[in-house]
Amino acid sequence: MAQVTVRFFARYAELTGCESAAVRVPDNSATVRDVLERVRETVPGARSLPARPLAALNLRQVKLDARVSDGDEVALLPPLSGG
Amino acid sequence: MAQVTVRFFARYAELTGCESAAVRVPDNSATVRDVLERVRETVPGARSLPARPLAALNLRQVKLDARVSDGDEVALLPPLSGG
């Protein structure tokens, strides 16, 4: 199994009441989408996240089908509003 | 006759050795071009001014056929290079 750190920001941190969680997904073929599924199962409040949130993997925006590896950091990002 | 003040700037002031001159032109139909002709006759060094210099009349750029009146200020402007 791969252990992935999941981080929640801004409104998503409020929704889940959580800033960071560790989830485990199968080692070889898991994607950000799989991480998101695990999060919905294990983090209370995560069910109210949108179906396809913006996500980042290791500090870069990625699509939900990006592959994850042990030690990766996935972040779930509300719509960006910097500037 | 109308009396017009003519002002020279930058390189034109150097060429003519003059910053300001008074010229007299006919009262009713004289233009900036006529003023320029008078200047060439009366101001030493003004013959080396270009044939059609940039000109301003009472603080606005004008064409050489603009009419002048008594008390007007005509300025002869080298190519602008502000900014």
Add this chain to the structure above:
Amino acid sequence: MMTHLTRSPISVASLLAEVHSAERGGTCVFLGTVRDDDDVTGIEYSAYDDMALAEITRIVDEARGRWPEARVTLQHRVGLIPVGEASIAIAAAAPHRDEAFAACRFVIEEVKQRLPIWKKELRGDGSEKWVEAHDHR
């Protein structure tokens, strides 16, 4: 080197000093400041710091790739920013003004699209609201 994310008021002079030099005759600066829309008294900005810094580095590198003679820098402020104060400042200096304007504009557009930074509006009546759509400031 300035830090690109700060919790303190932004100094435009420091940004200018960082990009300016004697061979770069045109400098364009953009400042985004908190507007007094509706009953807004301030905006609380929060960031995914590590990713924001990484994106800023990538954006600055991309700008340098497009305009090799330009130098650009930016500072984004986070935390509570009162109405009227700057949340972002960008400075772009180049030998000629076309590149300075273009590089500055490029950076603000990329910042708006890419930085993982979020705004929560604070209102005079004590209410708060996450800003979820791009504004067009």
Add this chain to the structure above:
Amino acid sequence: MMTHLTRSPISVASLLAEVHSAERGGTCVFLGTVRDDDDVTGIEYSAYDDMALAEITRIVDEARGRWPEARVTLQHRVGLIPVGEASIAIAAAAPHRDEAFAACRFVIEEVKQRLPIWKKELRGDGSEKWVEAHDHR
């Protein structure tokens, strides 16, 4: 109110203060500085002061006509300006950044075309040269 022609160094902070307000969330600044081209050590700027001031007023009014919610101002320095220092600064603030950039760009283009101001380059070898063509800084 600031004077639009000055013989002293330009203060960007004063320009910003003049255009900024809480409803104008985007501010664009352009600075033109004396470049160290060739052997240039400084540029002597001279102006037809009365006409330059009249043109500046007209340009600012035209900008306000096009972008009614924007505020723009500018300062042009005259006299001897050493390499690296600003000869012109423009600030344009507007509710949104599009107008701020557009108004700032408009003003610098008009300034370059319309202000009766002239440059004489001063070189390290003591020579001087009138600049007679538009540069593209």
